[in-house]
Amino acid sequence: MKLREHGVWGALGLTLIVGGILVYADGGSLFTQSSTVSLLQRAAGLGIVAIGQTLAILAGSLDLSVAYVISLTSLIAAETMDGSSGMIVPAIIAVLGVSAGIGLLNGLLITKLKINAFIATLGVGLLIKGYLEQGYAGPAGSVPTSFQRLGYDRIGPVPLSVLLMLAVAGVAWIVLNRTRFGHHLIAVGGDLDVARLSGVRTDWVLIRTHIICSVCAGIAGLYLASRLGAGAPRVGSEGGYDLESIAAVVLGGTVLAGGRGGVTGTVGGVALLAAIDGIFNQLAVDPFFKQVVRGVVIVAAVAIYAMSLRRKAPGKVATA
Amino acid sequence: MLQLRGVGKSFLGVQVLQDVDLELAAGEVHAVVGENGAGKSTLMKIASGVYHPDAGTVRWLGRDVSFRDPRQAQAAGIGIIHQEFNLLADRTVAQNVFLGREPLRRGLVDTAAMNERTASLLASIGEESLSPQAIVGRLGVAQQQVTEIVKALSLDARMLIMDEPTAALADHEVELLYGLVRRLKARGMGILYVSHRLKEVFDLTDRITVLKDGRRVTTVDTSSITADGLVRHMVGRELSHYYPPKSAEAGQERLTLQGAGNNRLHDISLALHAGQVLGICGLQGSGRSALARAIFGVDAFTRGNVHLDGASIRLSSPRQAIRAGIAYITEDRKAEGLTAQQSVLDNAMLATRALSPRWFATAGRTLKARELLAAVEVHAASEEQEVRYLSGGNQQKVILARWLALTPRVLLFDEPTRGIDVGAKAAIHDLIRKLASEGAAVLMISSDLPELLGMSDRLAVMRDGRIAGELPGTADEETVMRLATGASS
Numbered sequence: 001m002k003l004r005e006h007g008v009w010g011a012l013g014l015t016l017i018v019g020g021i022l023v024y025a026d027g028g029s030l031f032t033q034s035s036t037v038s039l040l041q042r043a044a045g046l047g048i049v050a051i052g053q054t055l056a057i058l059a060g061s062l063d064l065s066v067a068y069v070i071s072l073t074s075l076i077a078a079e080t081m082d083g084s085s086g087m088i089v090p091a092i093i094a095v096l097g098v099s100a101g102i103g104l105l106n107g108l109l110i111t112k113l114k115i116n117a118f119i120a121t122l123g124v125g126l127l128i129k130g131y132l133e134q135g136y137a138g139p140a141g142s143v144p145t146s147f148q149r150l151g152y153d154r155i156g157p158v159p160l161s162v163l164l165m166l167a168v169a170g171v172a173w174i175v176l177n178r179t180r181f182g183h184h185l186i187a188v189g190g191d192l193d194v195a196r197l198s199g200v201r202t203d204w205v206l207i208r209t210h211i212i213c214s215v216c217a218g219i220a221g222l223y224l225a226s227r228l229g230a231g232a233p234r235v236g237s238e239g240g241y242d243l244e245s246i247a248a249v250v251l252g253g254t255v256l257a258g259g260r261g262g263v264t265g266t267v268g269g270v271a272l273l274a275a276i277d278g279i280f281n282q283l284a285v286d287p288f289f290k291q292v293v294r295g296v297v298i299v300a301a302v303a304i305y306a307m308s309l310r311r312k313a314p315g316k317v318a319t320a
Numbered sequence: 321m322l323q324l325r326g327v328g329k330s331f332l333g334v335q336v337l338q339d340v341d342l343e344l345a346a347g348e349v350h351a352v353v354g355e356n357g358a359g360k361s362t363l364m365k366i367a368s369g370v371y372h373p374d375a376g377t378v379r380w381l382g383r384d385v386s387f388r389d390p391r392q393a394q395a396a397g398i399g400i401i402h403q404e405f406n407l408l409a410d411r412t413v414a415q416n417v418f419l420g421r422e423p424l425r426r427g428l429v430d431t432a433a434m435n436e437r438t439a440s441l442l443a444s445i446g447e448e449s450l451s452p453q454a455i456v457g458r459l460g461v462a463q464q465q466v467t468e469i470v471k472a473l474s475l476d477a478r479m480l481i482m483d484e485p486t487a488a489l490a491d492h493e494v495e496l497l498y499g500l501v502r503r504l505k506a507r508g509m510g511i512l513y514v515s516h517r518l519k520e521v522f523d524l525t526d527r528i529t530v531l532k533d534g535r536r537v538t539t540v541d542t543s544s545i546t547a548d549g550l551v552r553h554m555v556g557r558e559l560s561h562y563y564p565p566k567s568a569e570a571g572q573e574r575l576t577l578q579g580a581g582n583n584r585l586h587d588i589s590l591a592l593h594a595g596q597v598l599g600i601c602g603l604q605g606s607g608r609s610a611l612a613r614a615i616f617g618v619d620a621f622t623r624g625n626v627h628l629d630g631a632s633i634r635l636s637s638p639r640q641a642i643r644a645g646i647a648y649i650t651e652d653r654k655a656e657g658l659t660a661q662q663s664v665l666d667n668a669m670l671a672t673r674a675l676s677p678r679w680f681a682t683a684g685r686t687l688k689a690r691e692l693l694a695a696v697e698v699h700a701a702s703e704e705q706e707v708r709y710l711s712g713g714n715q716q717k718v719i720l721a722r723w724l725a726l727t728p729r730v731l732l733f734d735e736p737t738r739g740i741d742v743g744a745k746a747a748i749h750d751l752i753r754k755l756a757s758e759g760a761a762v763l764m765i766s767s768d769l770p771e772l773l774g775m776s777d778r779l780a781v782m783r784d785g786r787i788a789g790e791l792p793g794t795a796d797e798e799t800v801m802r803l804a805t806g807a808s809s
Contacts, residue, residue: 178428187419190408197406198471199391199420260410 007304008252008268011297012275019279028282033157035278041151041227043274044161045070045220047267049241050248051165051172052216054266057249058176059209060189060258061110061117065125066217066245069099070236072128073221078141078231085144092222099218100211102128107207129237136233143229151227161223165267168216172263175212185209189258217241247294248273251301272297321346321381321510322367322398322479328375329362336362337534339376344479344510349501351513351521351542354531354554358741360514363531364481367512368400369393381478399472400481403488403739405464409457414438416456417471441470445503462493469500479510486520487739490604491767498524516741517768518547530554554742563774564753566793570777571595572629574761575615575646575730580624584610585785588624592730592761597752599776599793600765602804607785608765609651612732615763616648617641629729642671647723651734651765653712657719660708664700667707668693668721685725692721696751713744720751731755733764737771749775769797 023029049066056063073095080091102124109120153160176182184205187195196202217236224235236242246256251269254261276297280290322344329337337359344350352360365371366378369387378385380396387393390400407416414434415422423430423437438452447466450459456467465485472480482501486494501511501524513525521528522542530537530553537553571594580588585607592598602608613619615626617635626633628644635641638648650656658667668689693703696717700710707718716736723731733752737745752775756762766772772779779791781803789803 174428178431180422180424180429183415183419183422183429186411187408190410191406194406194408195419197390199394259408 008265008272008301011251011301012268012272015272015275015279019275019282023279023282026283035282037154037157037159039274039278040162041159042277043270044159044165045223045227045239046241046244046248046273047162047165047270048168048220048223049217050245050252050266050270051168051263052213053245054249054252054254054261054263055172055176055185055209056117056213057246057254057256058189058258058261059185059206060192061206061209062121062246062256063106063210063213063217064118064121064242065102065106065128066213066220067236067239067242068125068128068132069102069214069217070221070224070239070241071132071231071233072102072236073099073218074225074228074235075132075136075140075231075233077222077225078139078143078229081141081143081147083142083144085146088144088147095218095222096215099214099221103211103214104207106214107210110210111203111206125242132233139228139230139232141225141231143225148226148229150223164219164223168219169263169267176262181205181208186259189260191259244273247298251298253305322512323379324363324367324373324376325379326376327363327366327373327378329366329371329373335534337366337373340531340534340536342367342529342536342539344512346478346510347505347508348527349505349511349513349525351515351525351528352531353515353518353521353528353550354537354741358531358554359534360531361483362534364400364483364512364514367393368398368481394472394475394477397476397478398481399469399475399477399479401465401468401472401483401485403484405468407456407464407467410455412453412455413442413450413459413467413470414452416467417441417452417474419471421474437474438470441473442466445469445473445500447500460493461488462490462496465489465497466500469504477509479512480504481512481514483514484516484739485513486515486517492603494520516739518550521550522547551742563771564750566775567595567597567753567756567777569595571759571761573627574629576625576627577615577621578625578627580614580621580626581785582610582614582619582622584619585614585621588614588621588787590780590787592763594729594759594761595756596777597756597762597764597775597793599772599779600763600782601769601772601779601800602782602788604767606782606804608782609734610785611782612648612734612763612765615641615730616646616732618648639674642674642726645726645729646732647671647726647728647730648732649716649719649723649734649736651738653715653719653739658707658715661706663704664693664698664707664710664718665689665703667718668725671722672725688725689721692724693718696721696724697747711741711744712738713740713748716740716744716748717751720748724755728760730761731763733762735766736764737766737768745771769800773797773800 053063053066076098077091077095080094081087106121106124109115110117150160155163176186184195184200187200188202188205192202225231228235248269249266250256251272252261252265254265273294276294324340324342327337327340340363342363352363354360362371366373369390369392385396417438418434423433425433435452442448442450450463450466456464485497489497505511515521525542527539528542528550529539532554573591574594575592577588577590588611600608600611610619614621617637617640620636626635633644635644654660669685672685690703698714698717698721700714707715736752737748740748752762752764764772764775773795777793779793779795779800781788781791781800783804783806791799
């Protein structure tokens, strides 16, 4: 249990130490302000998506449409603002509205039409992809400088975007641990029938979870628009936000089947992925090799969690 | 408090219940017994609002009621403890008890109040030792059951339906449950108690209602009937002998363990003979199942020697064990024994297919599986029926047919008749004996001591992962229990 909850932070510490030494031996420094800041800024976008994904996975679902939601909302944001500061608020409202609508659609497909979450969200994602590819050849719209501050401003060494991610994480933590909805969400992921027989309105819980997950992707879309200064039709899919967010959640110790885990682990998972990225960038390693290492880390983490689970198994068989 | 009058129910034209009366008074423990398929669970589901009766009336606290769903019945004060618990393994006791009804304070879940109220409910039934903050998945079965009961109490249940409450409990836990049931009864709770174990029915209940083929045979005061009389009512015939005759002599040594052990077992030396049934007794947790799992290579032995028909072998996976001619009929039919959504035939052919060097199913093997299914007398609508819709006894027979296809030399039975009704039990017993008489060596584990004594040619008693002693099949219960509990030393 302890391992599952806190293992990712140990792994992060270890990675930073080993990576720091490697980078230092290479003649650089991992902890310069500029490299740390860019590392954190990269992490923030993924973090916000992954927090939403954590809720979906905890509820026993998952969302593969997030990458396309990010691309779509970055365009909605940039095109609505169209360089004017006065349009920031309407743009944000439009983004949140559209992403919530997509989440609602995901949730309805899963609960009412009983479509497997994997297929339903993949389908919705492809739908959005089709729209984007048909309508956009490249970046569109423009974001006013005032909104770009979200992507570039810092308070001391801490980028604004990281604070935004931590705020989202904090809200998600409270929702999961201190609200009825959060308790019901975890119950639905733990065992749908148990939750239903205990009077939980399971469909409604799943729908709301998917709305939140999509809205998180929408927030990430806003953030990326502010980074890029424009909307981009492939920013989400090229960034691999769908699978990477799931990877971060799993690295953070949340069980893919649902019912167990939390957002703190996910934040650690995101930080770990970012740290690996940062180290390899500093070392100027072949990007393909970087992907290999990420893959190894994810598989190893899941294997370690699975083993720690097996060691506990005799407890389960204690009835024998 | 609860009155069922002339209740009837049919599914797809099959009359499952017909004209059944049942009455439960406050403070009464009322047993409902009958063979599988007698209609017990349908009756319980009607009482708890899962099903609507087609005929008859349900009166609850003096009023005619018609529950739309279990939640309405719960709200009215009828709690049900299912055989399989409705609990979340990764959540705390308190979170489980208040799931769906979490107390709020300023819009947020009031964890402190939740724990406090759970603690006081636990205290009210004398279970103070259980912490509201314990994670349910790490509790023993008995404590999980307590959690379920507390969950019902938190809903102000005035009546509890308990479906086979002791099926998963160890002997000492059963004692604790007895105490709990008596305390609930003293509080004026009415309890409908469904059980296969007649001993409990006689120990605990005030009245007994016997169902057979969807009809009520009789309702009697527990004190006015004997076990034999009750069984007669249940099966409608006299069971002259429960167990097939034992074997006359031991054949050659089939499987021999010398000083075998792993992290749960220590210094196990045993011999299984062809033609004989070796009974393994012991309290829960004494290592009985661990022994079967070790022999079968699931959690393999790490020390000692194993010989099969004189040749030294080392089994580190079930596949190797199966190839060596060992079959393991697991204790948990649902989780480890069956692929529930597949057909009877698929399940029967599972092991043959897994070991087959060929890629394609051959007609010969299908034919053989059919023969074996017929030989063990599986009663299914068709061989294509999904196994989960069969009764426990028939499921067990399907599993047996699967193993028989491989003509095993050694059979390991772990609780082969758990949750199986009296009639089907006898059939399984006959099958086990028949297999032994055909030359297989049988190891049988059972929590039902009379069953074990009735079936075994020899007994090995386990305690704390060791063999505490070996006894002849004629040993009495007292001797066995003394060895199992360590009371004799």
